[in-house]
Amino acid sequence: xxxxYNATITRIDEFNEYLAVFHIKPDxxxxxxxEPGQFTTLGLIDPQAEPKIGKDGQPKPKLIKxxxxxxxxxxxxxxxxFFIILVEDGALTPLLWKVxxxxxxxxxxxxxxxxxxxxxxxxxxxxxxxxxxxLAPYISMMxxxxxxxxxxxxxxxNGVRYAKDxxxxxxxxxxxxxxxxxxxxxxxxxxxxxxGLKGRVPTILEPEAFRTHAGAPLDPDQSHVFLCGxxxxxxxVEAGLLDRGFTTHKKREPGNIHLERYW
Numbered sequence: 001x002x003x004x005y006n007a008t009i010t011r012i013d014e015f016n017e018y019l020a021v022f023h024i025k026p027d028x029x030x031x032x033x034x035e036p037g038q039f040t041t042l043g044l045i046d047p048q049a050e051p052k053i054g055k056d057g058q059p060k061p062k063l064i065k066x067x068x069x070x071x072x073x074x075x076x077x078x079x080x081x082f083f084i085i086l087v088e089d090g091a092l093t094p095l096l097w098k099v100x101x102x103x104x105x106x107x108x109x110x111x112x113x114x115x116x117x118x119x120x121x122x123x124x125x126x127x128x129x130x131x132x133x134x135l136a137p138y139i140s141m142m143x144x145x146x147x148x149x150x151x152x153x154x155x156x157x158n159g160v161r162y163a164k165d166x167x168x169x170x171x172x173x174x175x176x177x178x179x180x181x182x183x184x185x186x187x188x189x190x191x192x193x194x195x196g197l198k199g200r201v202p203t204i205l206e207p208e209a210f211r212t213h214a215g216a217p218l219d220p221d222q223s224h225v226f227l228c229g230x231x232x233x234x235x236x237v238e239a240g241l242l243d244r245g246f247t248t249h250k251k252r253e254p255g256n257i258h259l260e261r262y263w
Contacts, residue, residue, distance in 0.1 A: 002058050004045065005104035010079060012101055016164045018086035019133075021071065022096070024107055025079035033077075036140035037226075037260070038113040039069045042082065043106035044095045063106055064092045069113075069228075069260075071136040073143035080107070083136040083167055115228065115260040117141055117151075119249060125153040125216065125223040129201060129237060132160055134229025134262055139168055142175065146182065152222075154182040155214045159201040159233065163194040183214050202236050207244075220245040220256060228260040 011023040024042070032040075043063035051059035072081035086093045099105065115137060120126065128138040135158045146154060160166055165188075172184040185204055188194040203209060210218045218225075225241060227234045238248065238257055247255035 002054070002060055003104075004043075004061060004063060005106050007105050007107040009099055009101055009103045009105055015167050018088075019165060019167060020084060020086075020097075021167070022082045022084055023072075023079055024082065024105060026107060026109075030077035031080050032109050032111050034070060034074050034111040035116040035118060036074050036144045037069070037116040037137040038111050039067050039137075040080070040111050041065050041067050041108040042092070042096075043108075044092060044099070046091075047095070064095070065106075065108075066092045067112075069115075069134075069136040069140070070111075071139045073140060075144055083133045083139070085133050113260070114251070115226070115258060117145060119254060119258075120151065120224045122150045123152055125155070125219075126151050127155045127157070127205075127214075127218065127223050127225040129157045129205070129225060129227050129233075130159070131201060131229030131233050132158075132165065132262075133167065134158075134260070135167055137228055137260065138226070139171075142182075146175070146179070149181075152181065153214075153216060155185065156183070157185045157187070157201060157204060159187045159189065159229075161189050162191040163188050163196075185213055200236075201233050202240060205237060205240065218244075220247075224256045224258065226258045226260075229262050231261045234259055234261055 007024050007026045009022055010025045013021040043065035045061040046064045049062035051061045054060045068082045070080050071083045086097050138156055166186050176182050176184045187197045187199060189200060227237055241257055246257050248257045249255035
């Protein structure tokens, strides 16, 4: 049977038993060029599926494939990084958790997605809102562009259920401590032991709450808001922002609300 794999898992950073960052290196050459905020596809052989016979007469295994946002900086070309949650009844991630460091995987060379900073004018405020692993594209954006000082302010918001579900906490807190133009606002909804901000993501975007915690108003003339993760969160936040004078970005109708639904 032909081997479909073209990459290797070089490192796994575990935040907890079901949340980890996978570092994946292609067998040949550099990773494809991409813009922070874009995604690619990972795949593993489906152990339950019968192989198909290819045009060369050889059996070819069926791959289970899923799209994931890229967390690494686009300036890094030797490997890619993916922030992934284990879905216990999912098709791919239970297999992925068994592979381990040094294991083989398929990684697409095709990069897709329009959820990027390309349409945001210099000097604006970036408000990067996420739930769970929807944080990944913002890590890529921050790593690639924060040092360039193209935008006035970065506010990174991440909502989870429990504090152990926060990813990249050390990196984000270190960045916040070192730079006065970056604010990191993690929220937990169900963790009684968490002493930080609590509640659903829309609560932190209310005018007074945002001004208090971000240090500036959420102004449609100055801010571009990116929403990534749970579709319900995105719908709720988008509706609230539209009522406050924001507009949803479209290719032919530029706006200041940018959307990326994760499922």
